[in-house]
Amino acid sequence: MRVNGAETSAELEPRVSLLDALREHLGVTGPKKGCDQGACGACTVLVDGRRVVSCLGLAVQYDGREVTTIEGVDHPVQRAFVRNDGLQCGYCTPGQICSAVGMLAEHAAGEPSAATERVTSRPTLTEAEIRERMSGNLCRCGAYNGIVAAIAEVAG
Amino acid sequence: MKDFAYVAAPDVATAVRAAADAPGARFLAGGTNLVDLMRQHVERPDTVVDISRLPLTSVEETKSGGLRIGALMRNSDLAAHPLVRTRYPMLTQALLAGASAQLRNMATVGGNLLQRTRCPYFYDRATPCHKREPGTGCAAVGGFNRSHAILGTSASCVATHPSDMCVALAALDAVVEVEDVRGTRRIPLADLHRLPGDTPHLETTLAPDELITSVELPAPAAAPSRYRKVRDRASFAFALVSVAAALEVTDGTVAAVRLALGGVAPKPWRAVEAERVLTGAPATEESFRAAADAELAPAVTLDGNEFKVELARRTIVATLRDLAREGSRA
The missing domain is CATH 3.30.390.50 (CO dehydrogenase flavoprotein, C-terminal domain)
Incomplete structure (x- = not known):
């Protein structure tokens, strides 16, 4: 598995999740364990550029894949989060950022969302679109207004 | 999570052979439901057959004007597919109404068809549940049952099927294609899932080692x-x-x-x-x-x-x- 551009390897039991492999075996602690059941999004990483929750995949399934965590992200949305107060405690932020990077790529590819009026159209990233597309990332501090503003700023 | 034997299947033949050889084995695709249930010890398979690399990820047009959808296609890819968006917009809407973007990037069509109920008592091993452990009772009937079913229920089980995608597939008269070591067969979606009756632990008409390989949609209707x-x-x-x-x-x-x-x-x-x-x-x-x-x-x-x-x-x-x-x- 490549993690943030570097070839890595580990001998793991098949029951080890991708999240635990990253955090406990490879020392990559950016992805956070919130709910460990796919509901909070704090463990979001990019696999081959697509956002997934790393708690619900087994590490063995990602053998040979390219995994990017917050440690490997260099994207304008990071500074935009700081400028727009897109965080308070910061626990959900690595997942929010990875999710936002994946989401902007999905939107650039023309993918619709549940907020899209006609699914055959290429939607613009309105606030409603951003909120819907980021609904897999919870923020207990409630920094949602800042998060939406940060993403809107980068999306232009 | 209980330990298990892990088999990575490079092709369908290997996958169905591995499942036939290990009674009680589970097929693992996106993991969004099965890994969660295994972590809660609701699912405790001795063998997991990883089918997530099977080459069943395409959408093809059929001779009759419909589509054949590979069972390992991700929910997000199916929702965004141009032929689905233009010809079956109801299916795109249903897929996008389900879960979150991260989960849709992992979850597959076959896995969505077979996802288990979200009844909280099914997940909670401290409570009785006929679906999880036949014969123990149902905590939902006298418990928190706001989310539960009103049609097709029985005295043993009132749990709902949680899928959005499947509701659209039911309306569209989809047909599910399955394979095991004995061969292949086609099952109309309406006949894939069972009502609970007094055997709520039996949720589908599939044999335990049958693998869903594709879903076929008939030609689209012109109606809105x-x-x-x-x-x-x-x-x-x-x-x-x-x-x-x-x-x-x-x-x-x-x-x-x-x-x-x-x-x-x-x-x-x-x-x-x-x-x-x-x-x-x-x-x-x-x-x-x-x-x-x-x-x-x-x-x-x-x-x-x-x-x-x-x-x-x-x-x-x-x-x-x-x-x-x-x-x-x-």
Whole structure:
């Protein structure tokens, strides 16, 4: 598995999740364990550029894949989060950022969302679109207004 | 999570052979449901057959004008596929109404078909559940049952099928193609899921070692269609009630209708009674109400979910009314 551009390897039991492999075996602690059941999004990483929750995949399934965590992200949305107060405690932020990077790529590819009026159209990233597309990332501090503003700023 | 033997299958033949050789084995695709259930010890397989690398990820046009969808296609890829968006917009809407973007990037079509109920007592091993452990009882009947089913239930189980995608597939008359070591067969979606009866642990008509390889959609109808979902939050929540509908109106009369319901039954619920009442009837609000009433007449409610009857009725009527308007503008 490549993690943030570097070839890595580990001998793991098949029951080890991708999240635990990253955090406990490879020392990559950016992805956070919130709910460990796919509901909070704090463990979001990019696999081959697509956002997934790393708690619900087994590490063995990602053998040979390219995994990017917050440690490997260099994207304008990071500074935009700081400028727009897109965080308070910061626990959900690595997942929010990875999710936002994946989401902007999905939107650039023309993918619709549940907020899209006609699914055959290429939607613009309105606030409603951003909120819907980021609904897999919870923020207990409630920094949602800042998060939406940060993403809107980068999306232009 | 209990330890298990892990088999990575490079092709379908290896996958079905491994499942046949290890009774009780589970196929693992996206993991969004199975890994969660294994972590809760609700699922405790001795063998896991990883099918996530099988080359069943394409959408092909069939000779009859429909589509054949590979079972390992991700929910997000299917939702965004140009042929699905243009020909089966109801399916794209249903897929996008489910889960979150991260989960849709992992979850597969086959896994979505086989996802287990979200009844909280099914997940909670400290409570009785006939589905999890046959013969132990049902904690939902006298418990927190706001999200539970009103149609097709039994004394043993009132859990709902949680999928949005399956509701659209039920309305679209999808056919599921499966394979095992003995060969292949085709199952109409309506016959894939079982009602609970007194065996709620048996959820489908598949043999334990049968693998879903693809889903076939018949040629699309020209009628306007829609998937409408009502839930507690605006996003990332299971349906209280959902409606998948397509309505063709000619000269003010319902020429053809497809209607399926989610969130109200233990399986994706094709509303055949409502369709029977509607077909040939005037396309009026009065007919829509009569159809909804006919479908919901056998509803059996619990303390917490009585509201679902009226909610389903209103959602059916509102969806059909919108489609009738859309059709008359076209």
